[in-house]
Amino acid sequence: MSTEITVTVNGTEHTASVEPRLLLAHFLRDVLNLTGTHVGCDTSQCGACTVHLNGEAVKSCTVFAVQANGSEVTTVEGLADGESYSHVQQGFWDEHGLQCGFCTPGMIMTAEALLKQNPNPSEEEIRAGIAGNYCRCTGYQNIVNAIGAAAKAGK
Amino acid sequence: MVTSNFDYFAPTSVDEATSLLSRYRGEAKVLAGGHSLIPMMKLRLAEPGVLVDIGQIEGLSYINESSDGVAIGSMTTYREMANSSVIQSNYPLLADASAKVADLQVRNRGTIGGSLAHSDPAGDIPAVILAIGGNVVARTRRSTREINIDRFQVDLLTTSLRDNEIITEIKLPALASGTGTAYSKFHQPASHYAITGVAAVITVSGGTCTDARIAVTGAGDKATRARRTERILKGKELTPAVIRRAASRAAAELEDSLNEDIHASAEYRAHLTQVHAGYAIDQAVAAAG
Numbered sequence: 001m002s003t004e005i006t007v008t009v010n011g012t013e014h015t016a017s018v019e020p021r022l023l024l025a026h027f028l029r030d031v032l033n034l035t036g037t038h039v040g041c042d043t044s045q046c047g048a049c050t051v052h053l054n055g056e057a058v059k060s061c062t063v064f065a066v067q068a069n070g071s072e073v074t075t076v077e078g079l080a081d082g083e084s085y086s087h088v089q090q091g092f093w094d095e096h097g098l099q100c101g102f103c104t105p106g107m108i109m110t111a112e113a114l115l116k117q118n119p120n121p122s123e124e125e126i127r128a129g130i131a132g133n134y135c136r137c138t139g140y141q142n143i144v145n146a147i148g149a150a151a152k153a154g155k
Numbered sequence: 156m157v158t159s160n161f162d163y164f165a166p167t168s169v170d171e172a173t174s175l176l177s178r179y180r181g182e183a184k185v186l187a188g189g190h191s192l193i194p195m196m197k198l199r200l201a202e203p204g205v206l207v208d209i210g211q212i213e214g215l216s217y218i219n220e221s222s223d224g225v226a227i228g229s230m231t232t233y234r235e236m237a238n239s240s241v242i243q244s245n246y247p248l249l250a251d252a253s254a255k256v257a258d259l260q261v262r263n264r265g266t267i268g269g270s271l272a273h274s275d276p277a278g279d280i281p282a283v284i285l286a287i288g289g290n291v292v293a294r295t296r297r298s299t300r301e302i303n304i305d306r307f308q309v310d311l312l313t314t315s316l317r318d319n320e321i322i323t324e325i326k327l328p329a330l331a332s333g334t335g336t337a338y339s340k341f342h343q344p345a346s347h348y349a350i351t352g353v354a355a356v357i358t359v360s361g362g363t364c365t366d367a368r369i370a371v372t373g374a375g376d377k378a379t380r381a382r383r384t385e386r387i388l389k390g391k392e393l394t395p396a397v398i399r400r401a402a403s404r405a406a407a408e409l410e411d412s413l414n415e416d417i418h419a420s421a422e423y424r425a426h427l428t429q430v431h432a433g434y435a436i437d438q439a440v441a442a443a444g
């Protein structure tokens with residue numbers, strides 16, 4: 001049984017017929033070719049697959065695409081406005097908040113959500129905010145700096 | 156990882172959802188936040204033939220305060236509970252425990268109804284609701300019943316909910332004045348699941364404990380009342396010695412069912428349970444003022 005869904009991704013409406021078991025992460029990557037959203041652990045732990053579903057950060061490997069029917073999704077591809085990066089993206093650039101970059105899209109999407117809830121987080125709040133995102137390269141320090149810089153830039 | 160195939164329904168009313176559960180009884184599972192069910196389906200530990208997604212039903216996500224207490228819609232998320240001023244002021248331990256579940260993303264999806272129905276042995280909310288007391292409202296196509304939380308958690312991942320029932324609401328009683336609450340957990344650092352968690356709801360009058368409900372999660376096969384601890388506290392003046400003695404019995408009910416896994420041995424869990432019972436009781440008594 002296939003189900004027809006309509007999902008607005010980064011402002012563009014997409015209608016597709018999908019198997020109910022298709023995960024949102026794979027809908028984005030394999031159906032819409034938006035490969036910025038990464039799949040790391042595939043077991044709901046690492047946060048590499050984080051996107052915004054109706055404005056809230058979720059792990060898209062733990063949401064079926066059919067659950068997003070009628071919803072708005074934002075992926076990392078939807079953040080920049082042309083050449084102009086979001087404060088969080090710019091923060092990662094300026095503070096060198098990445099090494100291999102695998103965790104970065106998820107980190108950025110979680111950081112965007114965190115700063116929306118709490119525009120002025122302490123370092124401790126930033127660390128708690130990204131508890132659901134694993135980075136195997138950086139040791140987190142520059143990621144925390146990047147999010148702090150984005151918070152400052154957003155003021 | 157790919158789950159096995161299933162037929163998917165997204166009903167827009169509870170009536171429609173309960174009708175689907177009756178029609179596909181035995182095959183169908185309710186899908187709420189999906190943050191226990193989908194991981195289990197990906198590992199093929201669960202292979203339901205039909206999913207009834209209750210996420211599209213309007214009006215299952217609310218926190219309503221009345222003179223009797225607070226009613227929480229089953230699809231209310233951890234984030235909504237953690238941020239709710241009604242929950243923060245009436246049941247501080249529920250707001251605190253909700254804020255300590257997993258991480259930001261999981262808290263945006265996981266629901267109170269799902270966490271109770273799933274009854275994970277390391278889940279936070281089952282112990283907190285057990286300590287507060289109250290009823291789980293369950294509906295079928297034809298009837299509605301209220302299940303006392305003391306009779307809800309039956310066994311490992313098992314509740315007294317029937318497979319044609321949907322939890323629609325959790326009803327919590329108003330707490331007596333002079334009641335303090337606390338939740339103290341020792342969490343697994345990656346998932347934040349409780350290795351042990353102790354929820355305490357304690358009523359104090361003139362330095363004496365007039366009522367106490369203490370519940371433990373993480374240590375045993377399900378959230379469990381620590382009744383021996385409660386009995387030691389009740390009617391006593393809350394001196395440090397009484398609190399210490401009460402906390403030392405917090406794992407007594409769990410002796411036959413202590414978990415043992417890569418994170419902690421049974422002995423260590425029992426010890427942590429006593430330590431966190433002490434913390435939770437101290438904090439609840441302090442909060443009772």
Ligand SMILES: Cc1cc2nc3c(=O)[nH]c(=O)nc-3n(C[C@H](O)[C@H](O)[C@H](O)COP(=O)(O)OP(=O)(O)OC[C@H]3O[C@@H](n4cnc5c(N)ncnc54)[C@H](O)[C@@H]3O)c2cc1C
Pocket residue numbers: 043044045184185186187188189190191192193194209229230255256257258261264265266267268269270272273275277278279280316320321322323346347348349
């Ligand atoms: C990485 C990760 C970390 C986590 N860490 C924690 C933690 O620290 N503490 C913690 O407590 N939990 C933790 N969880 C579990 C999380 O809290 C789940 O969200 C919760 O256990 C289930 O709620 P849900 O709404 O997602 O339910 P679902 O996964 O949708 O459903 C779970 C079960 O309950 C049934 N069900 C759901 N809703 C209803 C209903 N209204 N009526 C009848 N049956 C229903 C379903 O059929 C299914 O069997 C974690 C999960 C993940 C993925």
Ligand code: FES
Pocket residue numbers: 038039040041042043044045046047048049050059060061062
């Ligand atoms: S891929 Fe989704 S949490 Fe790791």
Ligand code: FES
Pocket residue numbers: 097098099100101102103104134135136137138
């Ligand atoms: S930069 Fe490599 S995983 Fe984070």
